Amino acid sequence: MTAKQKDFLLGIDVGTTLIKSALFDLDGHMVALSSAGVGLEHPSPGWAEQDMDAVWRATSQTIREAVQAADQSGGKIAAISTSGQGGGMWLIDRDGRPVRKGITWLDGRAGEFFPDWEKAGIIEELDESTGYHTFPGVGPLLIFHWFKKHDPNILSKAYKTLWAKDWVKFKLTGVVATDESDPSNGHFLRGERQFSEPLFEMLEVKEYMHLLPPIVPSWQVMGKVNAEAAAETGLQTGVPVASGAWDVSSTGLGAGCIREGQTLSILGTAGIHLSVSAAAPQEKKAPYSACVHCVPGHWVVNSMAMTATSNLDWFIRESCQADKDDAERTGKNFFEIINARVAASPVGAGGVIFLPFLQGERAPFVKPNARGVFFGISDATTRGDLLRSIYEGVAFSARHNYEVIERAIPIREVVLSGGGSKSAVWSQIVSDCTNKPMTIPAGEEFGALGAALNAGVAVGIYKDHREAASHLSIARRHQPDTQNHALYQGYYEIYRQLIKNNWETWEKLAEIRNRRR
Structure with missing residues (x-):
C-alpha cells in the first residue's frame, strides 16, 4: 500500500474498564482520541465479567468519533488494529453471538481448584512449562476446566473462544483470529508459538481445543471491515484490520x-x-x-x-487536603506543589523508607498479605519526607523488579x-535509585x-x-546521579531487609485481621 499525506492509522485499546480509539498520523502523532467506559459485573464473589455487546457498543461509539475526526481533517483511515486486556474467555456461537458474558482476566472462579492443583504439582508444572505465572483468570486453559466441572452446557454451545481485542476484531471483520502475544500467556510451551496440547491434557480439557481461534501474527492483516461494521462505526468497508496484541506488548511497541x-x-x-x-x-x-x-x-x-502510583493516590487522598486547599486558593497546580515538597526532601527522605505494598505484592515476589510500611518516622519527619519516601519506595520496587x-x-x-513519568522529580529518583x-x-x-x-x-x-x-x-x-545512587544503595539494602523482617509478621497480621471479620 502506498501511504498518502492524509492517511491515518486507527489504534483501538480494549481496556478492562475503558475503551479508547486513537487516530494517529503516519509519524505517530495522535490526532484524535475518543474513549468510553464499560463496567465490570460481579455476579458471584470473585467473578469478574463484562457484557460483550456493551463492549462492542462502547467501541463502535469511540470508532465513530475517531472517523469523524479523520473526515474533518480531510483524510482517511488506511488501517486498523487493536490492543487489549489479556486473559479471560470470550465465547461466541456459530452465529457470532456471545454465548454468555465475557470473562475477564480479573475473574477468580478457577481459583477453587488451585489448592488441589498446587498439591498435585500442576501449578508448578504449568509455570515451568510455559514460562508464565499461572493465575485463575489467565485464559481459557483454566476457565475451560471450571465450566467442564460446573456448566459444560455453555461450552457445548460455543463455536470459538476469543480474547477481548479479538472480539472487537471479529465485530469489525467477521473473522475469528487471535495473535501470538495473548495466548502465549500460559497457553504455549516455553519458546513456542502455538497452542500446546500437553497443557490442555494436563488440565483435562483437551476436548475443548477446537474452540481455540486460529493464530495470525500481530503485524499481519487478519481481515477487512465488513458492511455491518461500517454501518455501525462510520468506517469505510474494506479497511484492513491487523491482528493486534496483548496490551502490555502493544504498549512496549508504542x-x-x-x-x-x-x-x-x-x-x-x-x-x-x-x-x-x-x-x-x-x-x-x-x-x-x-x-x-x-x-x-x-x-x-x-x-x-x-x-505504583496508587500508593501516592492513597496518601494524597488521606493526608494532603491542606495542599489541595492551597492549590485552590493560589491557583497553583496541585502536583507542582507535591513535587516541590518531594524535591525539598533529601535523598533518603530524611531516613524514612516506604514499602509500597498497599494491596499485597505479586512481583518480584508473591505475597498477597504484604502491606505498606513507613519505617523510620521521627518527630522531624515532614509531609515532604513521607511523599518522597513513597516516590523512593516505588523506585526501590522498580529496581527489585529489574x-x-x-x-x-x-x-x-x-x-x-x-502517570509517574510526568513528574520529572519522580523520574529522576527512579534513574538515581536504579542507576x-x-x-x-x-x-x-x-x-x-x-x-x-x-x-x-x-x-x-x-x-x-x-x-x-x-x-x-x-x-x-x-541520567543517574552517581552520588545519589551511592546514597540510595544503603537505603535499598534496608528496604530489602524490611521485606524479610516483615515476611512472617504480615501473615500473623492477616490472621488477626481475618479473625475480627
Missing part, C-alpha cells in the same frame, strides 16, 4: 521498545516492567514471566508489581511512561499507538517495526 534489552517501565496504578528479548528465557523456576512480543522474533520478559528481569536479559535502556538512564517518550496512549504501528506494518506503510518506531519522539531524558 513506547519504542523493539530491540533486545530495551525496557519499558509503566508507573501507573500498577508498576509494570518489561524487557525485550531476542530469545525465549529458559530459566524454569523464574520469578518473572515471559510472553511473545508483537515484534517478529522477540519475546517480552515481564515483572509486574501490584502497585534485578529479577536481568536474570534473563541485561537491561540496556529504560523507557519510562505512565539506569531514563527516556520519557513524547505523547500518550502507547497501547493504542502500538496497535496503530502494527497496522501500519501490516499494510506496508512501514517496512518493518524499526521503521515504524523511528518516527517516535522523546520528551526528555534523565
